[in-house]
Amino acid sequence: MRLIKNIRVLGLGFICSIALSTYTLANEQNITKKNVPQSIILSFEKSYPNAKALNYSKETVKGKTTYEVESKDGNTKRDLTYSANGQILEIEEVIPLSSLPKDVIQSLNKSYPKANIVTIEKITKGNNIS
Template identity: 35%
Template structure:
């Protein structure tokens, strides 16, 4: 009896489990800048002339494909996301803590007093500015604040 259960249910479980995991693995796909849509390449080159492209990925979103260009420009790291039309979706710029607005820095210190900032990013998405931090030594690993210092999310 146990052998029959193991022969049927174990393969069925594995099939369902790997089938459910497949969409997560298919999310983001690395591509070359040459294979990105021309509108994406043109928009990036116009916005970030002479930037060094580190990588490009594409990801299917509910309203179409998104393309993220990871780059270095003027000594900074950028992750820039575009729609296939070349429309800008978001810009994530790694910044030093000295460039974080005082209200945001104070809110970060208040919310996570024991955490050390590993990375600070200035994010512009849909015309809205926010700041995201990778943290170490505290209860949370990431925190996102509005430009005014309001905690938006943490994990």
């Protein structure tokens, strides 16, 4: 009896997590360039004149709307998150493994010898880089 109750609780938790994930994902929607505020288009083109915008999306979380521009600049893939007034809030940029300091690469190889590093992203929020 106790096992059945635990399974029900786990099942309910699983269903709730799926529902919350679906709700969160439902807030992000792909949009066309014409639906992106002009301030964002101008900011993107000024900051990255050689980049090509590949996709645009809009997301609203807790009443705050942000816009994302997925772009490619040569071989560099970059996702930029903007406020509605065109301010860059976050930059996600794919970087090559070779750009990491050698001690970081050695530490990764030592800690995770069987790992296959597929993608490395540099994330910038304001002055914070991670």
